[in-house]
Structure formats: C-alpha cells, structure tokens
Amino acid sequence: SQTIHQWPATLVQPVGSPLSLECTVEGTSNPNLYWYRQAAGRGLQLLFYSVGIGQISSEVPQNLSASRPQDRQFILSSKKLLLSDSGFYLCAYDRGQGGSPLHFGNGTRLTVT
Amino acid sequence: KQEVTQIPAALSVPEGENLVLNCSFTDSAIYNLQWFRQDPGKGLTSLLLIQSSQREQTSGRLNASLDKSSGRSTLYIAASQPGDSATYLCAVRYGNNRLAFGKGNQVVVIP
Numbered sequence: 717s718q719t720i721h722q723w724p725a726t727l728v729q730p731v732g733s734p735l736s737l738e739c740t741v742e743g744t745s746n747p748n749l750y751w752y753r754q755a756a757g758r759g760l761q762l763l764f765y766s767v768g769i770g771q772i773s774s775e776v777p778q779n780l781s782a783s784r785p786q787d788r789q790f791i792l793s794s795k796k797l798l799l800s801d802s803g804f805y806l807c808a809y810d811r812g813q814g815g816s817p818l819h820f821g822n823g824t825r826l827t828v829t
Numbered sequence: 830k831q832e833v834t835q836i837p838a839a840l841s842v843p844e845g846e847n848l849v850l851n852c853s854f855t856d857s858a859i860y861n862l863q864w865f866r867q868d869p870g871k872g873l874t875s876l877l878l879i880q881s882s883q884r885e886q887t888s889g890r891l892n893a894s895l896d897k898s899s900g901r902s903t904l905y906i907a908a909s910q911p912g913d914s915a916t917y918l919c920a921v922r923y924g925n926n927r928l929a930f931g932k933g934n935q936v937v938v939i940p
Binding site: 722748757758759760762804806808815817818819820821822823825 | 860861863865870871872873874875878880918920922926928930931932933
C-alpha cells in the first residue's frame with residue numbers, strides 16, 4: 717500500500733532561523749510531489765511541485781525553497797524564516813498517471829515567533 | 830483560470846439528517862474532481878475521486894455526483910453522524926496537471 721510521511725508535526729522557530737520540513741512516500745515510484753500551505757480562511761496554496769528527482773517548479777515567489785534529492789523524498793527549506801511563514805504546511809503526492817488521486821500527509825504546524 | 834467555490838462556508842445539521850455539500854467550478858474542461866475530508870489540525874483525507882467521464886462515485890454512506898457541463902459536483906452523506914463533523918473540500922484537476930481547491934464546507938453534526 718502507499719503511504720506518505722511528513723515531519724515534524726509541529727514546529728516553533730524564531731524569526732531568522734532556518735527551516736527544513738521533510739516528506740517521504742512509500743509504495744510507489746516516481747510520484748508527483750507537492751508542497752502546499754494552508755492559511756485559515758484562504759484555502760490551499762500550492763508552493764512547489766516536482767515531477768522527478770531534481771525537478772522543482774515554484775508557484776509563488778517567496779522565502780522558501782524545495783528540493784527532491786531522492787525519488788520519494790521532498791524537502792521544504794528556508795534559510796531565514798519570516799513571521800509570515802507561519803502556517804500549516806502539507807505535503808502531497810499522486811502517482812503521476814492521468815486521473816490518479818492526490819494523497820496528503822498529516823501536515824506540519826509551523827509557528828514563527 | 831479555474832475557480833472552485835463551496836457554499837456555504839459552514840453548516841450545522843442534526844444527527845441522522847442527510848448532508849448535501851455543493852462544489853462549483855468555472856471551467857468545465859476538467860480531468861477529475863476529488864472530495865476530501867479534513868479534521869482540525871490534520872491533513873486532507875481523500876474520500877472520492879470522480880473522473881470526467883463519470884457521473885457519480887459511491888463509497889459506503891458517501892455519494893458524489895458530477896455534472897461537468899454545468900460545473901457542479903455534489904457530495905451526499907447519508908444519515909449523518911457526529912463523527913462526520915469535519916471540513917469537506919473539493920478539488921478539480923485541469924489543464925497541465927493543475928489542481929484548484931475550494932475553501933471547504935465546515936460541517937457540524939449535532940447529536
């Protein structure tokens with residue numbers, strides 16, 4: 717079966733500190749991988765997506781970056797966090813085939829203080 | 830640009846009543862539509878996926894219909910239970926593998 721792991725579940729970081737959120741997928745090869753941010757009342761915002769190792773597309777210019785060092789690993793990073801980076805971050809994947817469903821991890825609640 | 834709307838943003842129903850949630854989208858050229866459930870502080874759980882060629886999908890007490898030409902999908906939850914309380918989101922896949930999400934319907938089932 718396919719599963720997706722995302723950690724940590726919660727994180728409190730000071731302004732200016734670095735960030736690294738990790739997401740891994742099991743049970744499928746060459747998935748499409750996604751990072752979303754969810755803000756209250758504003759819905760889901762796509763941050764990055766990847767169709768393969770080293771292939772990253774950015775949807776919104778911001779203080780964040782993403783990397784895909786392995787086929788089933790997706791990392792969201794920042795060198796210096798801003799207060800505005802606080803939010804709920806969700807990793808997701810699909811199998812990259814037409815019509816395949818999207819599956820989400822449990823999310824990371826990031827609070828920048 | 831594809832826009833997805835879910836109205837109302839929040840609703841309450843007494844336990845046992847059927848739930849009807851609506852999702853509308855502006856561009857009918859979609860590949861599929863997916864319904865999700867989200868509990869507070871958690872990720873999204875996939876409920877049903879309807880391909881563009883399908884009219885409906887069913888899973889247990891859940892039934893989702895799709896009318897692509899009118900840009901609408903409806904999620905029915907039969908005989909609602911307090912455990913059905915959650916936020917329900919719909920998403921459409923369109924264009925070059927793009928996804929557009931609604932903001933969700935926050936549902937409370939009152940015992």
